[in-house]
Amino acid sequence: MAELERRAAGLPAQQQQSDIEGLPALFGRLGDDVMRLLDTKLSLVKVELKEDAAVYARGGAFIGVGAILAAIGFALLNVAIAFFISTLFTFDRQPLNYALGFLITGLLYLIIGGIIVVVMKNRLAARDPVPHRSVDELKKDKQWLKNEV
Secondary structure: OHHHHHHOOOOOOHHHHHHHHHHHHHHHHHHHHHHHHHHHHHHHHHEOOOHHHHHHHHHHHHHHHHHHHHHHHHHHHHHHHHHHOOOOOOOOHHHHOOOHHHHHHHHHHHHHHHHHHHHHHHHHHHHOOOHHHHHHHHHHHHHHHHHHO
């Protein structure tokens, strides 16, 4: 339609030629814009991955601190419970009573600790590390490019 308007307006052929020469420049600009868009999207992915890494690092640090405190508490509690359990046995040799008390208490805490570790591992494994916002934006951009080109 624009071509017909130019002919009707009597534009010289040289003017029409310069418009055609501008087409490669438009494609070049389009390519630059697409590259800038992809750079922006990749920056978004980097930010999301850094946020996820920070969440995992913070969670891991808290798990570590909690595990150390729990280990100290369990050790002290374990000694107290082991001595209490050892009083329930009536063997002639007192060291055997202590050994059984500590063995039973140690097994109890080993089971409880294993359950805690498995539960926390499953919670972290259930977290989806895929940056959904970036993936959604890239899908939208892909669809937009298909529609525009």
